[in-house]
Structure formats: structure tokens, C-alpha cells
Amino acid sequence: MANRDDVQRELAKCINCGSVYAARRWPSGKIVPIGSTSCQCGSSDFRLVNDVGDSSEPESDSSADRSSVE
Structure with a gap:
């Protein structure tokens, strides 16, 4: 069984119809x-x-892809 700290709350979208859920x-x-x-x-x-x-798009770590605005 997962520890409470291991489970994260997120916002998710159904890939079939697009409905969004907690x-x-x-x-x-x-x-x-x-x-x-x-x-x-x-x-x-x-x-x-x-x-x-x-x-x-699914959430991903794209911090390396972001360029800074100066």
C-alpha cells in the first residue's frame, strides 16, 4: 500500500472525451x-x-526546454 506522501493530487483530463477531474x-x-x-x-x-x-499535453519536466526572456 502506498504511503500518503507518495500519492499526489493532480488535475487530469480524460483522453477519450476531454472531461477534467481532480x-x-x-x-x-x-x-x-x-x-x-x-x-x-x-x-x-x-x-x-x-x-x-x-x-x-501530458505534464512533463520541460524546464530544460524553456528559454529565459531578457
């Missing part, structure tokens, strides 16, 4: 909507919503 990301990488096991459309496949840029 979700938990488990140490295994599995993303599960809070209070449910699937989307209202029946899909159980979710991607994290990126706070910056295009929200349709």
Missing part, C-alpha cells in the same frame, strides 16, 4: 479521478493537465 497520481504512475474509478464516458485513461501551455 485526480490522484499513484507512485506506479496510475491516474485515478478522486471519488470514481473512471470518467463519465466510461474511459479510465487520463493524462495530467499541464498548468503552463497546451493543456492537452
Whole structure:
């Protein structure tokens, strides 16, 4: 069983219909909507919503790709 500190709350988007949910990301990488096991459309496949840029892309560490504005 995962430690509470290992589970992160995230914003996740259904890859089938685009609905957005508050979700938990488990140490295994599995993303599960809070209070449910699937989307209202029946899909159980979710991607994290990126706070910056295009929200349709999964969240990734792109800090190396960002250029500074001077």
C-alpha cells in the first residue's frame, strides 16, 4: 500500500472525451479521478493537465526546454 506522501493530487483530463477531474497520481504512475474509478464516458485513461501551455499535453519536466526572456 502506498504511503500518503507518495500519492499526489493532480488535475487530469480524460483522453477519450476531454472531461477534467481532480485526480490522484499513484507512485506506479496510475491516474485515478478522486471519488470514481473512471470518467463519465466510461474511459479510465487520463493524462495530467499541464498548468503552463497546451493543456492537452501530458505534464512533463520541460524546464530544460524553456528559454529565459531578457
